[in-house]
Amino acid sequence: MGKVRVASFSLSLDGFGAGPRQDLQNPLGVRGLELHAWFQKTEVFKNMHDQSGGTKGIDNDFAVRSFENVGAFVLGRNMFGPVRGPWKDDSWKGWWGPNPPYHTPVFVLTHHARAPLQMEGGTTFYFVTDGIDSALKQAKEAANGKDVRIGAGVSVIRQYLSTGQVDEIHFAMSPVLMGEGEHLFSGINLHELGFAPVKTVVGESATHVLIKKR
């Protein structure tokens, strides 16, 4: 039986997973990109974007692990794209080009139905309109014994955390003070939900923290 994981999730030192005032120009909120600077330097990220180079150290190792043994992803709609409201047409196919970096079924939470979208490389986007429980159930079935990774954003992860459906969290604490934005843990009692810290490792550009269900 696979686990339900949050992995390589970027946080500021003060606990924010996204900046304030998200809009189309700032899909991660103002200064939100700074949270992900560690990831953008890695070989994993460069490969995902058909670039060569990138770092191969601790940060990259954690990024590699965040994709290992993942059989399905769940994403919030804003992580899939900038379109809001009903889909006007099927022209938006994600941020990632014809061959997205998932290579598994990906369940996108949305209020607006759309036909599944098969991409190159094994990625198929399924659009789930009946809620987080249904999305996770479908993802677990699709993962077929492998892990389900809850991708992003903050509100999706908060919903799965607060309903006790996450087994393991790896967050990457970036050397950034966000000050405002979307807080990942505020009002969520991780201790009461059964989580305990497993390890902390300082990487080249972020500090990696692993917490698991006790």
Next chain:
Amino acid sequence: MGKVRVASFSLSLDGFGAGPRQDLQNPLGVRGLELHAWFQKTEVFKNMHDQSGGTKGIDNDFAVRSFENVGAFVLGRNMFGPVRGPWKDDSWKGWWGPNPPYHTPVFVLTHHARAPLQMEGGTTFYFVTDGIDSALKQAKEAANGKDVRIGAGVSVIRQYLSTGQVDEIHFAMSPVLMGEGEHLFSGINLHELGFAPVKTVVGESATHVLIKKR
């Protein structure tokens, strides 16, 4: 001119500086002591309590630095002792015995006047009843060019932070999920207050983060 510093301040991974439900049995709140486990293992802490031994690694180095070049301390009253309300008499002289580990003037914030209390080793406790600004002003004068360290607790530090009076913060992030309690940064915008991260170092039992005014 000295700096105003918060140093060796213990935080949980989820940002709490004290546990919930503080009382005389749990002066740091339920499970609050877990936040300080890293410090209690150090040589600095052992020496403060007339014990030998203790670790001499990274955690201890940060603990040492938190006392270096400090010319005066400011403490909240609960950090000084468990007495609440008016002082019944002068019998309570702090948690630390006849020779407290400060060796400087210490300004204790309280609503209840009391004569200064001179201890061995250079520590004198002054009880300040006219607010945080007065306490800091007196501490700066007493520090005579050295740093003023804002000791604890969470509410005192939050007051000095949110009024922009702190120059530098070293917090020690313990591998603990508190879940509830007193959050150090909640509602305080450290970015807007001008702080930026300087470095992160993993110690033996805590991760040390240094942030300073830009």
